[in-house]
Amino acid sequence: MTWRVARRPKTALLEVIDPTEWNAFTVEQQNAYQSVGLFDTEQEADRFATGQVDAAKALTPKPPKR
Numbered sequence: 001m002t003w004r005v006a007r008r009p010k011t012a013l014l015e016v017i018d019p020t021e022w023n024a025f026t027v028e029q030q031n032a033y034q035s036v037g038l039f040d041t042e043q044e045a046d047r048f049a050t051g052q053v054d055a056a057k058a059l060t061p062k063p064p065k066r
Contacts (some may be wrong), residue, residue: 001003003045005052006033016045 001019005060008015014036036052039045 001040003039003042004033005039005045005049007034007036008033014049016042016049018042 004017037048
């Protein structure tokens with residue numbers, strides 16, 4: 001079983017998708033997602049997705065204090 005971290009086009013939202021759910025998607029639904037990574041366990045996929053979100057937060061410029 002391979003857990004998938006993917007996002008839909010035009011969004012920054014990452015989704016961790018269960019392999020059984022992925023297999024239930026139609027080809028059109030699967031093609032709507034952009035694969036970011038494949039992982040052997042759900043925990044690895046969650047850690048990766050969380051790390052990506054945390055990394056994005058660190059890059060967000062903060063407005064200067066007045």
